[in-house]
Amino acid sequence: MRLFFVFLFSISAFLNLSISYGQEYAKIITDNTTYEIEKNDDLIITQNYKIQINSKEGLKFSYFYDYIDKFKKLKKLEVIVRDKTGKKIKSLNKGDGHEYGFNSSYEIDDSKIFVLDPDYQNYPFTIEVTSKSEQTDYLSMPTWLPRNSFNIKVESSNLEIILPINKEIKIKEEFIAPASIQEDSLVKIIKYHAENLEPIDSKIRYSDFYESQPKVIIAPFEFEIEKAKGSFESWQKFGDWFYDLNNDTYELTQDTKNYLNGLDSRNSYETIRKIYHYMQDRTRYVSIQLGIGGYKSIPTAFVDEKGYGDCKALTTYMKNMLDYVGIKSNYILVKAGKDVPDVKKEFPSNQFNHVFLGIPLSDTVFLECTSQISPTYYTGTFTDDRNVLWIDKNKSQIIRSKTYKLEDNVQLNNAQLSIDSEGNGQLNLETINEGVFMEQLFLYKSAANNYISDYQNKDFGYKDFIINSYTLEESDRDSERMRVNFEITIKNFGQKLGDKLIIPKVQLRPLANYIDESELYEYASIPRAIQIVDSVNIIMEEKFYMNQQSKEEVIESEFGKYTQKIIESDKGLICIRSIELKKGDYTKEEYQKFNKFWSKVKRLEKKKMVLNTKT
């Protein structure tokens, strides 16, 4: 049998970060990790590392953590604490640690975190750890990431993979020197080494940090979870495993069948909507992950009877109802969430944490089955614009999930703002959100009634104001356009100066609502293209007029376009602001260019105008 290697020196579009080295909170002096695969496929992971903790900021690196569950046990642990002179302070073992199960009220699972706190703080000090854990059934193996966190330096780190000569595993190397391989008649040993990795500050997103790290990604070639055998030889084979595992015969209740029998099935889009609503109104998300339940859906009948389930169960329930009315649908496996590394297409392995549904109609439509509030065909930023695995018998493949584009992600603000001669403002604002902006719907639907007015007022930059009321317009539940009306009283919106009044040129939400600048240091990332158009009708006393020359400002670049326009009207002024930002990640020279563009925008955003009095 062969060893399956995928040599890929990350030719994909990783950010080539030119980051300066950061503060060193801790230093890994040596780390020797072994993954040993036994004849029966059990995986033994032994770790032997020595880390020096330099300062309080690095204290967390002195803890030993391990994830454990039904299939993974921590067999042995020895921890030695040494002071800066190398003198042994104490020895600890597994009995000194604790297991914690942290789950929300809607979750239950058998996984726990094992933590050992060496309980020592005289900096610098050293922790020596020897650990051994054993995993029986597994779909994935831990990635070897020598520099596994921000602000850690690595002096020397080694990985040895030991496997019987007739076993195969999959390996993907990134930014690391090729392996040296030893073989005898019984075992094969694959060795990796990394050294002198400098610490990096947390001024980039974790996903970008992760992508640029030296690492070895490892996956079993063949695997078995509670007797269900599968293979990562190709996406197709893995897809078949998931398909078969979740393709038992499922029984719908008679009530549900009656409902489905009564549906007019001439228009698929309509039928899907009706079934989706039926599911949304009868179920809620409750996560139950026990044993193989992490991969295999609980029976549809359970969901139909109990009215709850996790993502697999709810997706399977939806799929089965669609099957019943003759609409073919497909599971889609995804790595869901924000700031997650994209699934590596060329390396079939278990890189997923969530499942949803795809339906090949004239366009492919996607259904997220865990929300009771979401419009039928809305999936949002939880699963958008990434590699996902489309599951189809013998035809599973990686596709790109729905990408929200500039024309999708629109926020329109229409406002009327009355300003009295003292500068106090009364704002009536209608905000229409589409695309990714639609996600605010979930907040408005579920927040406590004082939340928006007491806590969300960062949305508005006014210095002294009250949100008197806000109303979310109840529209068609499938509308992917939400409309909220605000009534806001703004004190001292304008500043009085003799007979003049000074007011901001931008009257609505500050830029911080759209771009999180606190995260941007040596690079800029606009994860999704967006556009915002504000139109504010300012009503002011007749005596005021604006005497400024430049009434339209436009900044345009490869990154987007910003426009500010002020037009005189019968009753006052009409102020238009529009922002268009393209999607992109910018580093080095590009970042400098972006920064230039963005600084200009920020300057314009802060401008004020003077209203003079007619004489």
Place this chain on the structure above:
Amino acid sequence: MNKILPIRLLSIILFSICALTASLGQSVPRPDIKFGKVSLEELKMTHYERDSSAAAIILFDVGKFTDSNITFTRHLRIKILNKAGLSWADQTFNTPSKSSFKVVVNNLENNEVISEKAKSESIFEEEIFDDFKVYKVFAPNVKVGSVIDISYSFIGLPSEWRFQEIIPVVYSELEIESSKLISYNKFSFGFEPIQTIGYNKWRAVNVPAFKIEPFLNSYKNYITKFRIQVTSINFYGANTRIVDFSSTWGKVAGNLDGSDRFGGVIKNNKYLKEVADSIGSLNLTPLETTKAALNYIKDNIKWDNTNRAFASDDYRLKLTKYHTGSSADINLQLIALLQRLGLEAYPVALSTKDNGVLLEYQPAIDQLNYVVSFINLNDNEPLLIDATSEESTLGVLPIRCINGKGLLIGEEKYKWVDLKSNYTYEKRQFTMLTLTEELELTGQMSVNHKGLEFSSWCEEQNELNEDSEKYMNRIKEKFDIEGVSNHVVSQKNVDKQSITEKFNLDLESKVIDNGNSIILFPIVMYDYDKNPLKSDTRQYPIDLISTKNYSYTTILNLPQKAEIVNAPTSVKFMNSDASANFQYLISKSATGLQLKIDLTIEKSVFLETEYVELKEFFSQVSKAVNQPIEIVL
């Protein structure tokens, strides 16, 4: 009695359980409610008249302790009103002993009540750590409109009974039959009325949803509830809770004093002889001696971020060998060292903010979760000391400890002391700005943070790992300002609780060329530039933690030929009891203008009835500091 390691995590878990579970509450007069028997009205209800925004309500919550079988039984009925309320179908319960559950979900189908009993597969017992377990209930088939009945019972008493929740409670009733087997203390919290309707029987009706407001001290102090503290148990049952006997504060103090992990830590201080001798040999003044002892403790034992009133078993090793420990490991040994040095130092046991405030009429040893040192240096006012922070000194308490009163345990008696810092929020800000004829407004700013401002500043630096770039981003965001650069920190002085930082300013956005005149906004980076209070009404007191004293001076240099056309007039105002004062003085100088702004707040807590006035005060402040100046060149 405390398990050592897990507690720091436990407090987080317990907090989230309390927040999530919502030990719920119940109508007037007591509705005739039987478990699993739901009325058509309850099922047909689509909204709650008293609160149209409620996502779910508690229709009924009745708890009863029965003496004959020493069992507490609770029956809770929840009505789901919209989809956001569905989360109330998932419940976590933390009970003192093994509990049995019954769950029935009632739905209306074709005008008929369909009741479904949950099977055991919807009820889980989950281990959070070691032997600490919770029960999780996932009520089946819950939809908008469902009425959920949950009933459970266990041996013993619950640790609290909430009459109020973050959703409205229509009817809540508690009865505790008197028993020879179990005795308890009951402490009442919150503002909603609780009626006594019989012997050891109480109820509350139509209780509004608890609203979590900004500037709120812990919600635990304000939510309407009984805290129930079992003081003795006289039976042998399975899994009964730890017994404690704190029926008076005197007994609590006695227990603390007699405990090996409290009073014993202080008294058995021979192991500190060497240290004490070496400090003693320096012949310092009492104040200097105290500082030397504090520095010794700070250098030798660092805080492990756990709040504790009792020291760990190996507290001595924690000082001499492991150099890490809880608040009790640190501060009790500080007191031991101070006493060893012959100083008059005593422990003050307290409850931190997030643990709720201590009440003088509610003795409870388990409410104590922290201890600090009290020192009397004769010629000075007695001072409190906490050695958990490297930036602490005499008279400084961390904000988490500034929470009402603490219990000082003296040699033979106890007394109450105010938990306050001798320092307040203090800030001196000095700005020098120059406007050129080309209309460039540039300058320097120096900011001196003192007292609690110093502590907050240090805390923020720690949080940002002292990364200047990240800090500058914070400043820009907080004060909504561009053009601030060259951050330099100087004169950090822990003894004086003081730090000074400097910035360069280039304030393009603060200058407007209005054709024939120039308009300037000269006040930059002012803390109360925005009104911190938003909502127009208030239910609970406003906690500002401590008093404040902010002083701000700007020297504005103008081009020589500049003529001031319009400038704000000096102004001074205060609220009705003069606890909040503001003054803005503006005067001409040889080179331009001088602006001086003083803000003092002399109360740390304002009542909800003072809210509207306080909000108006801040509104006036915001207006004053945002006033522009007009000049012609």
